Amino acid sequence: MKVCVFGASGYVGSSIYKLLKEDSAIDVTGTYLEDPAMFDDLNKLDINEPESFSEFYKQQEPDVVVWSVMSGPDEDELIQEGLQHIITHLTPQTKLVYVSTDFVFTEGKGPYAEDDPTSRMPDDHPLSTYANAKVKAEHFINRELLNYTILRAGPIYGENEIGQLDERTEKLLVPLRLKNTVAYRDDLVRTFVHVTDLAQAVIEFVKNDLTGTYHAGPDKSQSYYAFMVQMAEALGYHGDSVEQASEYEEVDKAIPKNTSLMTDxxxxxxxxxxx
Ligand SMILES: NC(=O)c1ccc[n+]([C@@H]2O[C@H](COP(=O)([O-])OP(=O)(O)OC[C@H]3O[C@@H](n4cnc5c(N)ncnc54)[C@H](OP(=O)(O)O)[C@@H]3O)[C@@H](O)[C@H]2O)c1
Known part of the structure; x- marks a missing residue:
């Protein structure tokens, strides 16, 4: 089976790529954008560039394509260009495994089931570009494809297969190392998922014939505050270094409160x- 991982140099993509490499039944290729690449054998490719994308894809002709690409402020371009390039090149036999997000549920009234309606964020919200592009991506995939899995994930954490920590944990470690306290909100509830568990789930969907939308993660949800207390303790620090942040900060008020996911x-x- 030939698998192509787009975003194979990223936090999640590195784990997916490394685990696929270890499977002798799979012939895996992967792409990266900015040097240095996390693996020597990745292909440098801007998936937004139609000609280089087409040339690369025709050389590969994969059986399964994994989307683990993200580009924060340029997410809309990534979906309008990069994802569309993939969609137009896929044959009905080629499966797309698309890593999506709990931020498609912008009303924040979770927990959410897979078939609950998604919604857009107001355009002036700082997170709207990413969230609304992911909503759009899911819409394109549902409309254009049959052979796909959308795997939605909440915040992804933990050490990945090449020893990198997620950005949120890295940020938590800074005050902890300085013996300072740090505050997180107790009213923002998420389904946190470990990067290795998610990568392994992606690989199961690479190998099986299941299609449709699935929520990845444990059956428990936590607030950022509760999760970070637990993370601090797991990293060998006192949980009381993590405090509860104010729920009423003006700047954060439009952040969806509860985007937790039902995972049965x-x-x-x-x-x-x-x-
Ligand atoms: N991290 C989370 O907490 C979280 C939560 C829910 C869902 N997700 C989803 O998980 C997936 C992976 O996210 P991540 O956290 O691993 O992000 P990441 O570490 O930022 O990795 C994303 C990768 O996308 C690549 N990329 C960006 N623009 C590109 C372009 N134009 N052409 C080709 N490649 C491009 C980057 O390549 P280079 O590094 O080589 O430049 C980067 O490695 C995304 O679909 C994201 O929406 C993430």
């Missing part, structure tokens, strides 16, 4: 467990 569908569908 994936638990019943695949063998992967989520810590």
């Amino acid at each position: 569908k994936i638990t019943n569908a695949i063998k992967q467990t989520f810590r």
